Amino acid sequence: MLGVVMHAPGEVRVEEREDPQIIEPTDAIIRLSATCICGSDLWPYRGVEPVEHTPMGHEYVGIVEQVGEQVKTVAVGDFVVGSFVISDNTCEICQAGFQSKCVHAEFVAATSGTQAQKARIPHADGTLVATPGQPDPDLIPSLLAASDVLGTGWFAAVAAEAGPGKTVAVVGDGAVGLMAILAAKQLGAERIIAMSRHADRQALARFYGATDIVEERGDAGVAKIKELTGGLGAHSVVEAVGTQESFMQAIGATRGGGHLGYVGVNHDVKIPGIELFFAGIHTLGGPAPVRRFLPELIQMIWDRKIDPGRVFDLELPLERVAEGYRAMDERRAVKVLLRP
Missing domain, CATH: 3.90.180.10 (Medium-chain alcohol dehydrogenases, catalytic domain)
Structure with a gap:
């Protein structure tokens, strides 16, 4: 063969x-x-x-x-x-x-x-x-x-506890991130924020259910998410990239008591324990x-x-x-x- x-x-x-x-x-x-x-x-x-x-x-x-x-x-x-x-x-x-x-x-x-x-x-x-x-x-x-990718995006949205009345932010506009948007929509999320800088991927994100697009990254991306959520951050955040920047952005975008679902295959990502400790969030992820x-x-x-x-x-x-x-x-x- x-x-x-x-x-x-x-x-x-x-x-x-x-x-x-x-x-x-x-x-x-x-x-x-x-x-x-x-x-x-x-x-x-x-x-x-x-x-x-x-x-x-x-x-x-x-x-x-x-x-x-x-x-x-x-x-x-x-x-x-x-x-x-x-x-x-x-x-x-x-x-x-x-x-x-x-x-x-x-x-x-x-x-x-x-x-x-x-x-x-x-x-x-x-x-x-x-x-x-x-x-x-x-x-x-x-x-x-x-x-x-669909199963992984679905798991990420479930791990982030996306659902009715929730604001979901998705870090990553690759296939898994787009599928997490689809999943969040199907799970009944009220608002879905896609973090993307690419017009073609933004269009797909909208097709799958994104209500907002944030192009900023890093600290600027976190600030934009908080601006859109009354200073609190999103209830549910999906991390679908796997880089140091994307992971820290995802933690920062999650409100206190919120849920982070992480499925980006990461390499050399180091999460400062003190930042995670004081974030006060739930985390669940890994291979879906x-x-x-x-x-x-x-x-x-x-x-x-x-x-x-x-x-x-x-x-x-x-x-x-x-x-x-x-x-x-x-x-x-x-x-x-x-x-x-």
């Missing part, structure tokens, strides 16, 4: 890889209908994370081609959506709603990079969810979004337990109540993946969908 391998920072290739095989009786093999490039893939692409001949990709939808003998909930021929973290969905931590910390948790990218034509998914019963039937082609981008939300999100997409697929603003065949990485690295694309 063809699969994407990152040989070194900035060097992405499509090459022949061995077809995945059933290893454990709980495995499934899927033929991918669509995959994509994640903002977190840019960390190794930019040399921030080490990389050497690494298969890439962790977002995926497709058709089940083969299952292990112990797989019960999905069958050959099913169209499935899977989380980017493997989970059995039965352990105590999974049952508490934190499947990304399952006792068997493992990132899909570490088992079978999904920027490829096929993938092996361990613990298929706990990781994959079948759609109600074969989806119309126009639903596939939205279902793909559910695999990571996407599997918790998949059944609900898939049904909402199936019923055409939400359209997260619009976050993909560039579509390419798998063979042109290097072009997609460049487009996202240069911020010419929010998120790139790949067709294997």
Whole structure:
């Protein structure tokens, strides 16, 4: 099969890889209908994370081609959506709603990079969810979004306790930030402030439910949020970037007693303990337990109540993946969908 391998920072290739095989009786093999490039893939692409001949990709939808003998909930021929973290969905931590910390948790990218034509998914019963039937082609981008960015944005909004009567501020206008706006809207937030400097992303933010746009960053961004909220700050804040500046901006924008949901994959972020102590806020975040939300999100997409697929603003065949990485690295694309 063809699969994407990152040989070194900035060097992405499509090459022949061995077809995945059933290893454990709980495995499934899927033929991918669509995959994509994640903002977190840019960390190794930019040399921030080490990389050497690494298969890439962790977002995926497709058709089940083969299952292990112990797989019960999905069958050959099913169209499935899977989380980017493997989970059995039965352990105590999974049952508490934190499947990304399952006792068997493992990132899909570490088992079978999904920027490829096929993938092996361990613990298929706990990781994959079948759609109600074969989806119309126009639903596939939205279902793909559910695999990571929609589920992650949804978790961020839930962690920030977005809801009726709340003002929500979203730090970050990438795919996850935009999906957090969608989620906050669906959860009933009264006011949603998108922090963005890019006109195309501002337009998407408005489409998904943003009521206000703040272009300032850092301390100036915090001051603007407080100006818009009577000096108090937002009830709910989502941090969807992962830099020192964005994290401190998110803490500063959260009112006393408010909630911060942080899902930006961070590198070298150091939070001054004394500032967090005196902020007096609730915090919850980390890798999103996407599997918790998949059944609900898939049904909402199936019923055409939400359209997260619009976050993909560039579509390419798998063979042109290097072009997609460049487009996202240069911020010419929010998120790139790949067709294997």
